[in-house]
Amino acid sequence: MSQQCPSVCRCPSGTEVRCINKDLIAIPPNIPQTVQKLYLDGNRIAEINNSHIAALPNLKELYIPRNDLKTVPGQTFANLPNLEILSLASNNISFVDNDAFQNSPKLKYIFLNKNSLVEVPTGLERLDNLQILALDENNIRIVNAIFFSSLGFIIRIELNNNPWSCDCHLRGFKEWMSETTLEISLRENVTCASPEHLIGRSIDNVDVADMACTTHRTTDSTAAKVTTPTIGVSVHSTRTTIAYSSQSIHGKTSSGTSDTTPVLSTQNHLTTGSKENQITLGMNASSTKPFIAPKSTSYHRTVRPSSSGYHDDRLIWIVCVLGAVLLVILFLVLLIFLWYKFRPPPDPRPAIHLEDNVGYRPDEEDPGGRIPNVENKPVTEAQLQTLASKLGHEWEQLNFELGFSDAQLYQFKCNHPGNVRQAIFEMLNTWRREKRREATIGRLAEHLKNIPVDEENYRFLLS
DSSP: OOOOOOTTSEEEETTEEEOOSSOOSSOOSOOOTTOSEEEOTTSOOOOOOHHHHTTOTTOOEEEOOSSOOOEEOTTTTTTOTTOOEEEOOSSOOOEEOTTTTTTOTTOOEEEOOSSOOSSOOGGGGGOTTOOEEEOOSSOOOOOOHHHHHTOTTOOEEEOOSSOEEOSGGGHHHHHHHHHOOSEEETGGGOBEEESGGGTTOBGGGSOGGGOOOOOOOOOOOOOOOOOOOOOSOOEEEEEEEEEEESSOEEEEOTTSOEEEEOOEEOSEEEEESOSTTOEEEEEOTTOSSEEEEOGGGEEEEEOOOOOHHHHHHHHHHHHHHHHHHHHHHHHHHHHHHHHHHHOOOOOOSOOOOGGGSOSOOOOSSOTTOOOOOGGGSBOOHHHHHHHHHHOOTTHHHHHHHTTOOHHHHHHHHHHSTTOHHHHHHHHHHHHHHHHGGGOBHHHHHHHHHHTTOOGGGTGGGGO
16 A cells, blocks of 8 residues: 655655645545654644544544534544544534544543533543543533543643533532642633623632522412402402401301301401491401401401611611721721831831842841842743743753643644744743742743753843
């Protein structure tokens, strides 16, 4: 079988094929079976299936970023026993089939960042050797924490810049983030996009108790309906009354004697009729039959809530708050007064500038004093920009010295095609953000010495 290099590609060796920025719409034919690294960056490939790459059994690294991929069908990367690195970054992928990576047991690094995924592909949990997973800059809102705990060898996850919905559905994920020892890149950028009161908050700094789901309840408050026969009177009002009958409802017993029964009603009453002839309809407390309380013997009292107590409580609360605020202000004024009165006098000695005193040395006027070491100062973005312009090919070795992997080195290159200086700066700045307080000038200088890099390239850091 022919082992020639495809005409549109470049093959530095029999194990590497580069088809970068060639306006391809499909993987070119005639790729040597011996290929181990295949680069397809910056083309217009919109579809890929297993038949395109099944004939490459030795493939270890496959890079297809910055293309037009929208889906990853089932079996696309199946049965590639040696595949270790797969980059699908910067496409428009919204769906990845669960079986897309079936029978590819050596997959270690998968880059799905800068796509349109709305959920984490569940098929990834079958990859026992997965170590780095990039899912940043997608449209993922929720994720099941069980997914990450099922990845036995994962060591680094990129999750920032997704519109996370920090409600009850993300509680398990929040608890997992709090407990895991895995490296989650740029945790401070893993922020909430909803609900409204948590927008922009880092998930790390959100309490689980605040991650609640709102429920919409519709309460229908309807008055009790009393159905009465039409008796030729108009209904004037419906109100809640307590009806006490001073007289009794008289009736005849079976023995012919008069029976009197006191009536007390606490139900809703319907008052009908004119002012002169009002009839109150109610229910006997001991019977389900309606009773009629005559006007002359009934006393009605309408119960209305009193608002005076509420206003009194509110006024007391306002007075208490104002009093507390006044006490706090007075306390702060007192503290400021005491500070001005008892503060130590200013030091008459001239200030000492770091650029004139590199390192530690005793102060002539104060032998016990020490001058801060410039090597302990945090490195700045401006210094990293300058350093990036001075470094050459040795920057790839510096990548590993700073603790980054092969896949991350490739990612820095992929993010800045044709601009090595920006790729170097991104690497250095990523190190600075992740190390935070440990990203000092002295620490960076140590890494540069270990490569080694010509001291002239970083001497400016120590001046």
